[in-house]
Amino acid sequence: MDEVLRDASPRKGSWDVAALLADASADKPPVELEPAQAPGVFAEAVQLLKGTPSQEEVQRALGDLSAACEAGLQASCSFLHESLSRPKLISGGRFVSPHPRALVERGMFALLIFRCRFDTDGRVRDCKVIEGGPVDGTQRALDELYASLYRPPTLAGHPLSIPYTFHLRFTPPKGELTREEELAWARQRVSQHPKSASAWMTLAQWLAVQSPQDRLYPQAVARAHSLSPGSWWAATEVAWQQVQSGEYAAALITVRPSMRREWANSYVLETAAAAYFGLGQCLEALKVQERAVELMLKAWPQPEQERFQRKAQEYRTACPPEALTTSTPPAE
Template structure:
């Protein structure tokens, strides 16, 4: 995800924030058993070393992702290195709608598009902001943008691409309460928008995790965006708290091998411990402890350490009987 602010070409009283994100494929990776992973990975690498068509490229990348999920470390390394997102050549000439600018109004637009292997933006649709003035002009501006295409191991590929455009009056900021109210308004107005639900869930996680809406927001965000590692991890943690260890592990497993986030690892460890998979739980919690940032608060670091000690005690082999 790339985030940036621009003022160029705008009146001195307005600005926008733009966040853009690319996804290589809407399909989840196939499921592999650990013993299948090396052969599947080897075949995928062989494909990418040749001159494959786009379908073969995407299929090979999906196989690499599947091998990563199955626990093959070299597949995880290649997956993280092989994909390069689109790079802007000629950005979208977005404009703050004049009626909103005059009113000093905040506004949000979300456009879902594809960037082809030729770098052209196409197949755009409005996800949020359909009734706002200026939406068609800004949609057209997105489609006129040009990019260097995304690549997988150097091969150009098409990707889904989402533009999040937030219009903010110059010199104005929202309070924490206003940010939350805006987040709630977005999901009411756009109940099928994964961007809106992810935003609401993150706002509540950061500022009000005790809100009764938070579990629903997380569940809805995960349903609409199952490839969001954050939504998957939060959903898995909630499942762990309710004793649903198998679905929790299923939710977080696709992100486990590629994650360096202690919370993701902690969640997986808790699910594995609940399933009495002691060896796996100890390994994941140990890795989580090793990855704890030095700048984290001492109480939080100590909590991770205590949980590791709890697992070590509970998983200790019983003394041998004479």
């Protein structure tokens, strides 16, 4: 029997607001704001969303909120994270593997990736195949996607027409790939689909886990960041590599957008702190690292928590005593 993916709702782990915003603005000229402009633009967007805006106005508000977030206004970043709701499957979404049943029963895995658009009526439209399988099976999955009905994504309760990328992974009954097989599959995917952001991101993440010394790792991370600039993970990994190479200014430029959007992410903050320290900005490094320590999850392994704390102590020891008495905020 073919494996059925019963629920095609976006999974919680895949709801990356920053990546979604980057995807949504890919075909539009970016809105750029100076930090001083951000509060006013943010206030206007929030006020607009309190009324009954048109879809054009909702889209404009989304762009303005994203620009204010990029300008370093944490209130705007928080509003986006709290007010953007994910789509939810209402009916349909029953997919079968694109491969013949005989291959599925023998353990054939499959992954289909479609870049589509959610419309405000909850329908999926304008799909493009990013990674496909056999033609007939891929078309069958695409037809099912078009026939499915979702509660559309919303911004402050207002339906959005927004791009979204679907990842449909099919596993045979009782089938599970080992880590080594996952890595081998990721290598195969980038070979077959060299323009797939998902393929490069998956390869980079598996290499990070299994083989960070692999010569392909820097290239995989760079490609993932290039194809998915909204991903905080890829940006942070590229910036960390730049720190290790002594390219501190470049690292800060790379990680700064993620630092603004993901201001509560300890790994982003750790990378930014290392860049500040490399630039000789000791106090800024200490403040950012201390915030990273403060925001660490209690569930983190003890060695990881201790590593963050040791780094904060290292910065504290390196800072001149007089610097520790100042209150200069971290540079933006």
